[in-house]
Amino acid sequence: MENIYEELKPPKRILLGPGPSNVNPRVYKAMMTPVVGYLDSELLKIMDEIVEMLRKVFKTKNKITFPVSGTGTAGMEAALCNIIEPGDEVLVCINGYFGVRIKDMVERYGGKPLIIEAPWGETVPPEKVRKAIKEKKVKLVAIVHTETSTGVLQPLEEISEIVRESEALLLVDTVASLGGYPVETDKFGIDIVYSATQKCLSCPPGLAPITFSEKAVEIIKKRKNKVSSFYLDVNLLEKYWFGGKRTYHHTASMSLLYALYEGLKIVLEEGLETRFERHRRNAEALKAGLKAMGLKLIAQEGHQAPMLTAVAIPEGISDVEVRGRLLKEYGIEIGGGLGVFSGKAWRIGLMGESSTQSNVLLILNALEKLLSESGYKVKPGTGVSAASACYQ
């Protein structure tokens, strides 16, 4: 008998990074629900209810709405690999790290990416989309709703209109927004939307909710070639999730489905609008505090996502030291910069369960102390006072 591995006891963290966010104890408890067979009628019922709840959260009537058995990146891949066939022109809007990732995937699946770029930290101008879509026969336009690398919230209404006037499909990455900010799938006529469970839905990572419009499903059904990925092939997944006779495809992780079921219940109990308002309000307070402390936000004014705030690290301050001390002395995780902002920005997430007044006041207080001790000039209490004022 070998027993050299210890009991699991990672310290409790206050998760204020780019995700995962803190998980509600009810969700952990749901994962204690016993595992059953992948075709057990009791599981199928739970799956049906998850689909129903996801439709509410995605604000859609789309039949093909379900969680992909993988993380948000698997959701991104499922969205792209089902639509793209070799040679397809795909318009990719890039204003941060995840736009770059979409481009990489488009190429891997044989698509031809046409790129629209905006500086990291700014939104993608609809005019650029209008121009590009006229020049080529584009099959798909892909854009990120909330760029987790910069904290930019991309307005979608105008771009959706432009894409709807063409024959192209519109794909939106809502990994960091679903459950924290309105995702208007049907209202805006978005064809493919995917997300992840560990951000504003506050479940553990491992599933990627996704939805496909009828138009998108038709295009998938008419493909000339099979989808390269068997695991993510919607034509096969449809038979397991929606078939009259449910057909085995893969063994879904019922433990993660139980977690998602409970997580979605919590979202709907709070109410979507109340939840969005909570995210908005806490983010306003955080931003007021950071600005009062003289810190500079990365995302352009007027387009800052309430779920994630990227803030420039002041000159002369050590990224690694501050984040290390936050973790060690406060148990707080915030994110480092991604891509061009690596070492130059911090990413503070207020997602799902993590979006609370007490977390806002705590992180501001902690940052002020650590920055002061590193030589940054800030009057004591500045950040917390400005944030508190927002809660009056």
Next chain:
Amino acid sequence: MENIYEELKPPKRILLGPGPSNVNPRVYKAMMTPVVGYLDSELLKIMDEIVEMLRKVFKTKNKITFPVSGTGTAGMEAALCNIIEPGDEVLVCINGYFGVRIKDMVERYGGKPLIIEAPWGETVPPEKVRKAIKEKKVKLVAIVHTETSTGVLQPLEEISEIVRESEALLLVDTVASLGGYPVETDKFGIDIVYSATQKCLSCPPGLAPITFSEKAVEIIKKRKNKVSSFYLDVNLLEKYWFGGKRTYHHTASMSLLYALYEGLKIVLEEGLETRFERHRRNAEALKAGLKAMGLKLIAQEGHQAPMLTAVAIPEGISDVEVRGRLLKEYGIEIGGGLGVFSGKAWRIGLMGESSTQSNVLLILNALEKLLSESGYKVKPGTGVSAASACYQ
């Protein structure tokens, strides 16, 4: 506030199907461990220990040994898509459902499958591999260790030798065997081995342990084209799992990693040899009982896997009725037939935590009662007596 969804309360099942198997309460408890960031040093430590434990279970020193963030089917896909480039000749051994699935995936990734077939229920003869491998320049030979569709256990020693004499890589699907039967990765020189967590490792589904030999890794590094799947690209995953500076790739499901950590601890505490012996012994008793009742096993004599026993449904007996009553009256899940055995066979799994003497006696007793009531002639107590004798 909306509250129309009930508390999760699926009934407790005795899982004697093709997986998932029953989960040890310690594993459920492990999933209550709080979620932390995907680069948290405490998580990285746990990931390192999981890698260490997986190497022991796979019996390998391979560096690239880790759990893919998806189910067993994602493991199959990761194994294939990293190796195969368009035009590559891949020798696929088919003697059941999962061999067929491998062939499908090979085609999706642009490979040219060369097929060796054996009847479902029989092993693949090494001589056929020897002949096929001489005729073409094969890049990869793929074979299933335990065919979950038939219960056949494929001997691997001779086939490994044959493949090692060529330049081809050998890939083995051990989804149903890892943790229940010896997987001799290094001893047999197998290059790529993948599995799943929900069978003989008795964890919830959602992760797919995988290992790549140095030779396989070199071939992946020298690819002409990028792997189609970003999500499963070992070149990128390596940087997250093994990089000196760990690099973000996707947000691993720490809850499932916690479960796997605990599940692997339980496997190693029991000891691999003791665990294999337990699986062997319970399967012997089950088979003795089934045969005594006059039932016919699908897998050829001498090559029956201890983890899964496929048994032919007797003439005139309703598949759906018997399985329905087993579930309803006993809370027991067994599997229906797959592929050519759909409606014609039952698949009884004795995997991981589910492989116990009491489960063997219970299923034999239940089957006897239900078969008798459906008109099948069997003397009371026949199966249980024969099984009990094996435990003397």
